[in-house]
Amino acid sequence: MAIQEINGEEFEDFIKKGKIVVKYTASWCSSCRVLAPIYKELSNELKDIKFAELDVDKSPDIAQHYEVMGIPTLILFSSGKEVKRIVGVKSKEELRRELR
Numbered sequence: 001m002a003i004q005e006i007n008g009e010e011f012e013d014f015i016k017k018g019k020i021v022v023k024y025t026a027s028w029c030s031s032c033r034v035l036a037p038i039y040k041e042l043s044n045e046l047k048d049i050k051f052a053e054l055d056v057d058k059s060p061d062i063a064q065h066y067e068v069m070g071i072p073t074l075i076l077f078s079s080g081k082e083v084k085r086i087v088g089v090k091s092k093e094e095l096r097r098e099l100r
Contacts, residue, residue: 003043004052008059016080019049021099024066024073026057031089032072038092039074046099049076 006014006022014020023039025032043051056063056071066075066082076084076099086098 003040004050006052006054008062011054011059011062012080014052015077017050018079020077021049021051022075022077023051023053024056024063024068024071024075025053026055026071029071035072035089038090038095041092042095042099046096049099 004014015022023035039051054062056068070087072089074086074095075082084098086095090098
């Protein structure tokens with residue numbers, strides 16, 4: 001499944017559509033680049049979750065609203081409500097377990 005890039009304008013509507021995990025990222029973030037292939041693999045494996053990315057430089061207001069202090073940060077939403085937050089790079093197995 002493709003990872004959808006989202007921005008501030010569509011963010012609130014998007015996270016209300018079931019189970020969504022949003023990766024807060026930035027182009028200059030080396031840890032985000034390390035996490036990228038793992039995130040992509042999980043997006044193909046976990047079919048019941050929609051995967052998205054939000055660039056904190058392009059949508060700083062959203063990152064601030066959700067109090068994202070470091071990147072990469074993954075926030076799992078269920079019907080618009082935050083249910084889990086994962087900060088930093090984790091192994092694929094750790095992330096799979098956390099997102100289940």
